[in-house]
Amino acid sequence: MDYLKKYPKLFQWLFLLIIFFALCFSIDVPETYKFIRGQAEFVKDPNQSTYVFLGKEVRYYAFDVFWRLPPLLGWLPIWINDSLFFLMNEWMPMEFWNEDTQEYKTRPLVLEISRTLTSFMTFLIFLIRETLLGGLETIVAFTSWDWIDKNPWAELPGLPWTIVAAGFAILAYKLSGKGLAIFAGLVMVYISIFGQWKPSMQTLSFILVAAPLSFLFGLGLGVAAYKSKRVEKALYPIILVMQTMPQYAVLVPALVLFGVGDHAAVIITMIVAVPPMILLTLIGLRAVPPEVIEAGRMSGCNNWQLMSKVLIPTARRDILIGVNQVIMVCFSMAVISAFIGAKGLGFNLLLALNQLNIGLALEAGLCISLIAILLDKMSLAWANKQTDYFGNLTFFQRNKNVLFFVASVIIGIILAYLGSFIFKDTFNYLFEVPHNKGISTADFWNKGVDWIFDTFFVYIKAFNTWLIVEVLQPMRALYLRMPAVATLVLVVGAGYLIGGIRSALVVCALTLFIALSPWWDRALVTTYMATFGVIMSCTIGFTVGTLCFQNKRAAAFMLGVCDIFQTFPSFVYLIPVMMLFGITDTSVLIAVIVYATIPATRYTIEGLRSVPAGLHDAATMSGVNKFQRLTKIEFPLAFPHMMLGLNQTIVFALFMVIIGAFIGTEDLGQYILKALSDKNGAGIGLTLGICVAFIGLIFDNLIRTWVEQRKKHLGID
Amino acid sequence: MRKIISFLSAVIISAVSFAGIANSADSKKPIVIPTHNWSSQIVMAYVIGGIMESMGNNVKYVNADSQAVYESIRIGDVTISHEVWESAFGKSFTTALDKGGLLDWGDHEARTLEDMGYPNWVAEKGLCPGLPDWTALKNPDCAKNFTTPDSPDGKGRMLEGPQTWHGDLIPQRVDALGLGDLWWVKFAGSADALWAELAAAEKEGRGTIIFNWTPNFTDGAGFTFIDFPPYTAGCRPEDGGDGKCGSPDGYLKKAVNADFPKTHPKAAAMFKKLSFSTSQIGAMAALVDVDKMTHEDAAKKWLKDNEKVWKAFTK
Known part of the structure; x- marks a missing residue:
């Protein structure tokens, strides 16, 4: 009894596990059960049960409710889908005049609105793209295709790459100094001589539209949420779901609403990039001290002045970190948005994937990574820059950057002009190095992967077979063997023990949604893969992080490596693993582990760093050795922070498991992939995305609640 | 007015x-x-x-x-x-x-023809005598040469394209033809996954049956499609048929x-x-x-x- 009083939580957990296993063993697998390949879509099997709700017929295989719940929400995707279809194709048809065919045409209102909106976006994208690369659509927007055909001189010429490179370097110099300027210059030269100039500028052009728009929307909604509790309450759940939703689940509805092309890519990028901006704006505004607001009010600010002159400038830092987040998200969407027609690096990367050309994919991926890091560093430098109010500068000192830029434009044009003589018969390399005519290391990488495969073939195969037969298959079977009721009890029980009745209810609702959807089995497979990936990633990440923390330089180096890997498009990992480990779960899981180890390592290092130096010294003075200090002081104190790392690891792992569908999995991701090209896919894709988001949110809720309590207990914050 | x-x-x-x-x-x-x-x-x-x-x-x-x-x-x-x-x-x-x-x-x-098939070296190695006739697949000795580590119960693996392409057509056909006890169907995630499988299987020297189509670049290296029972209008499950048929010409x-x-x-x-x-x-x-x-x-x-x-x- 003493133990029971001493460790009450431990016994509660034991009790929960006992109930869970009792349920697992007492409920047998029904004889008719087999892993369902989703809802049987075409076959009308007499063994199926049906029900009709809201006029939608749902067919499913019925089991004992303890084993699997019936898909009572099966009507939802069909209903979402039909509503969208109705909105786009039938609601409010109107007559619109069609220039081309010279006749009236009936078009539904929403379709017309969405196409008008997107044509505006297309205009913005092409304005930037054609400034950089040249083209004629911007001029066409003001005149017509017939006009441009008669006046071909009006076509925009585009800027030589030398000028753009110089411009970036000068801007970087102005923002931060020599170091960043050199980096910017090198990045641009690299992109150019590797022949990635055109796709890079195409990618950049749609990001330069998406990022400012996301910033404006995010700031606006953030301010609205700050002003009104009601808006905040309405936005918060959407933001939460959006942050854990696999990004390409949003593709399907976007495709239906906005069609294909660069404009659709901008919209989908905005959908993903706005939530973090809202969140950071809100955090920044909340942190403004009341004294500052009082001071503003006393000086007679009206509401608008208070917001624009006092609140936003004070919250500048958080808001600019939001800008930074927006940029990162935009680049992470560069590849995914290629699925709905964005041109540029992402599209080239997907093409390289289709040809199994790891080298080309790596080069395109590296360009995305480098541009992202460059813009990230530049926006951070901007965030940290203070206006110099006291400088007494001459005209030249104030305007030297502008002057330098003007000079570089002139030099660039002269160079490009000279280039047209030097490279008379080939391409004018001083104007633009054509795609795939630059240097390429692709062969080296391709041969490298082939060499690894040929040399280590026997070991790879033995390892692969062992992992699949001994670990993965049994683990998957165990997950699928869980009766739905047992899973529910386990999750809700954990929620109750960690966060009380409130947490239990939230977690229960999230789990029920998945259990009542038609994809419970698939969700279990997703969870199994994510669990395996998270366990391995955390083990590796915590170990590597702890080891690197022992040395300041190693820690800084490791964080740099994390930066590069995080911005590196995750799709690139898919090819080498697929070639080495075949079309198996191993391939997917290795990609998951590579990707999800990043946040685990990063948060471990940052967590350990956040331990106050005073405590460090105090510990050393009390005579503990290095190991004792690590286990008794640093780990316990850093643990809450490390757990947030776990949270991120789960999100990353889930994201990669879903992407793994491109290799070939049997989980929710495969169905999302399928929904992408299904004509009834919009509703299915969205519902599946919500299911994945909810898996993430269940863990998110449990971990966050636990971290809060732990922090209170330790007296941090 | x-x-x-x-x-x-x-x-x-x-x-x-x-x-x-x-x-x-x-x-x-x-x-x-x-x-x-x-x-x-x-x-x-x-x-x-x-x-x-x-x-x-x-x-x-x-x-x-x-x-x-x-x-x-x-x-x-x-x-x-x-x-x-x-x-x-x-x-x-x-x-x-x-x-x-x-x-x-x-x-x-x-x-055009889009169906399950095998690269010619599979037949040359004698991994499944009797191909391209589909009844050769009924032979357990044949299926055995097509297993991969993740095959349930040592079944032979057929690699179908992404589920986006034809839904559950191939698994339904395999079951309808009574091959379900010897074969299972895995969905590849993309076309590149199919070509990766072709390359890997050749290196490993194990049999492979993948979804492919003609005209395609594989025509050059030699690729044979399996002769399933001929397609007739309405034979597919989605059209209300029993699914015991191959793809149409x-x-x-x-x-x-x-x-x-x-x-x-x-x-x-x-x-x-x-x-x-x-x-x-x-x-x-x-x-x-x-x-x-x-x-x-x-x-x-x-x-x-x-x-x-x-x-x-x-x-």
């Missing part, structure tokens, strides 16, 4: 529309050509774009999904589609056709947006005439998949080498 306005507008509209009829040259608005994710289709997109540009049209390429593209054509976001494969996209195509806004614009000379169609012939009469007439044969399409794919050229360069080379072929379409 109202009468005058409506009269005036009627006059203006009829004047404008007369101008429209009188003007039979192609509009300068760009023709939007979709690119999908397999080589022959992309090269052919650039080939067709090149032909249209040579006729003075403006062309734009957009990356689109191969199933969703018919809806995009119907709405008008995309103008044409030049590879409608009967087996894979026939259903999406006819659905869009019935809804209106999309026109059937004739067939290519090439016939299918058409390769072209489709256009309904406004296209009105806005670009000349380009539309060319596109109607345009027809490629199996060997021509295979050659286009091979330029990329075998010779490792970029899609644009491959199209340029093809146009240069085959000027006679395509000039005929423009007349």
Whole structure:
């Protein structure tokens, strides 16, 4: 009894596990059960049960409710889908005049609105793209295709790459100094001589539209949420779901609403990039001290002045970190948005994937990574820059950057002009190095992967077979063997023990949604893969992080490596693993582990760093050795922070498991992939995305609640 | 007053529309050509774009999904589609056709087949005697040579394309033919996964059965399709049949947006005439998949080498 009083939580957990296993063993697998390949879509099997709700017929295989719940929400995707279809194709048809065919045409209102909106976006994208690369659509927007055909001189010429490179370097110099300027210059030269100039500028052009728009929307909604509790309450759940939703689940509805092309890519990028901006704006505004607001009010600010002159400038830092987040998200969407027609690096990367050309994919991926890091560093430098109010500068000192830029434009044009003589018969390399005519290391990488495969073939195969037969298959079977009721009890029980009745209810609702959807089995497979990936990633990440923390330089180096890997498009990992480990779960899981180890390592290092130096010294003075200090002081104190790392690891792992569908999995991701090209896919894709988001949110809720309590207990914050 | 306005507008509209009829040259608005994710289709997109540009049209390429593209054509976001494969996209195509806004614009000379098959070295190694007849698959000794570590109960593995392509058609067929005890069907995530499997299986020397199609670049290296019971109309489960049948010998169609012939009469007439044969399409794919050229360069080379072929379409 003493133990029971001493460790009450431990016994509660034991009790929960006992109930869970009792349920697992007492409920047998029904004889008719087999892993369902989703809802049987075409076959009308007499063994199926049906029900009709809201006029939608749902067919499913019925089991004992303890084993699997019936898909009572099966009507939802069909209903979402039909509503969208109705909105786009039938609601409010109107007559619109069609220039081309010279006749009236009936078009539904929403379709017309969405196409008008997107044509505006297309205009913005092409304005930037054609400034950089040249083209004629911007001029066409003001005149017509017939006009441009008669006046071909009006076509925009585009800027030589030398000028753009110089411009970036000068801007970087102005923002931060020599170091960043050199980096910017090198990045641009690299992109150019590797022949990635055109796709890079195409990618950049749609990001330069998406990022400012996301910033404006995010700031606006953030301010609205700050002003009104009601808006905040309405936005918060959407933001939460959006942050854990696999990004390409949003593709399907976007495709239906906005069609294909660069404009659709901008919209989908905005959908993903706005939530973090809202969140950071809100955090920044909340942190403004009341004294500052009082001071503003006393000086007679009206509401608008208070917001624009006092609140936003004070919250500048958080808001600019939001800008930074927006940029990162935009680049992470560069590849995914290629699925709905964005041109540029992402599209080239997907093409390289289709040809199994790891080298080309790596080069395109590296360009995305480098541009992202460059813009990230530049926006951070901007965030940290203070206006110099006291400088007494001459005209030249104030305007030297502008002057330098003007000079570089002139030099660039002269160079490009000279280039047209030097490279008379080939391409004018001083104007633009054509795609795939630059240097390429692709062969080296391709041969490298082939060499690894040929040399280590026997070991790879033995390892692969062992992992699949001994670990993965049994683990998957165990997950699928869980009766739905047992899973529910386990999750809700954990929620109750960690966060009380409130947490239990939230977690229960999230789990029920998945259990009542038609994809419970698939969700279990997703969870199994994510669990395996998270366990391995955390083990590796915590170990590597702890080891690197022992040395300041190693820690800084490791964080740099994390930066590069995080911005590196995750799709690139898919090819080498697929070639080495075949079309198996191993391939997917290795990609998951590579990707999800990043946040685990990063948060471990940052967590350990956040331990106050005073405590460090105090510990050393009390005579503990290095190991004792690590286990008794640093780990316990850093643990809450490390757990947030776990949270991120789960999100990353889930994201990669879903992407793994491109290799070939049997989980929710495969169905999302399928929904992408299904004509009834919009509703299915969205519902599946919500299911994945909810898996993430269940863990998110449990971990966050636990971290809060732990922090209170330790007296941090 | 109202009468005058409506009269005036009627006059203006009829004047404008007369101008429209009188003007039979192609509009300068760009023709939007979709690119999908397999080589022959992309090269052919650039080939067709090149032909249209040579006729003075403006062309734009957009990356689109191969199933969703018919809806995009119907709405008008995309103008044409030049590879409608009967087996894979026939259903999406006819659905869009019935809804209106999309026109059937004739067939290519090439016939298509999309089904499960094996690279020729599988037969040469004697891994499954009796192929390509499907009944050879009933032999347990045959299935054994096709197992992979993840096969449940040591069943032979067939690698089907992504579930996006034909849903559960192949698993249903395997079950219907009574092969379910010996074989299981794994879905690959993408076309590249299929080619990776071909390369890996050859290196490992194990048998492999994958989903493939012709015309394709694999035709060159030797690829045989399994002879399943012949396709008859309505034999597929989605059409209410029992599923005991292979894929049809299918058409390769072209489709256009309904406004296209009105806005670009000349380009539309060319596109109607345009027809490629199996060997021509295979050659286009091979330029990329075998010779490792970029899609644009491959199209340029093809146009240069085959000027006679395509000039005929423009007349």
